[in-house]
Amino acid sequence: MLLHLPNRRGTELVRDALTEAVTTLPAHLKRSLTWDQGTEMGRDHEFTVATDVPVYFCDHASPWQRGSNENTNGLLRQYFTKGTDLSVHSREHLHAVAAELNGRPRKTLDWEAPAERLSTLLKAS
Numbered sequence: 001m002l003l004h005l006p007n008r009r010g011t012e013l014v015r016d017a018l019t020e021a022v023t024t025l026p027a028h029l030k031r032s033l034t035w036d037q038g039t040e041m042g043r044d045h046e047f048t049v050a051t052d053v054p055v056y057f058c059d060h061a062s063p064w065q066r067g068s069n070e071n072t073n074g075l076l077r078q079y080f081t082k083g084t085d086l087s088v089h090s091r092e093h094l095h096a097v098a099a100e101l102n103g104r105p106r107k108t109l110d111w112e113a114p115a116e117r118l119s120t121l122l123k124a125s
Contacts, residue, residue, distance in 0.1 A: 002095070002097060002098045004017070004090070004091035005017060006087050007018075008087070009040045011043045011117070012043065015046055018051075019051055022051045026122065028121070029118075029121060030053045032047055032055070034065065034069070035055055036063075036066065041057075046074060055057065068108065071108075080097075084101075103115050104113070
């Protein structure tokens, strides 16, 4: 899921966008969220209260603690160069990029695409 934050990425906006996104998932798919040291998740406690999803923060300069996320960031660089202002991209464009990436098979999923794996998990609920 890519979240559209058209104006800025303040703590309230990130909290609200994440809350909205997480509420679309079934309970068995929202066990936790791991975040880097970015200040935009400064309202993590409010997010957890609203969603019942605990937030964990990785240690400083320890990207391996969020390996899947770091891999996804690398894939996103094929669409958006580092430092790109994502607020200039529409919600629809971000959804199209997410759909394309979610249709791409991943070694970590035994060469299933994330969309296929998600479909399987949703059927299991």
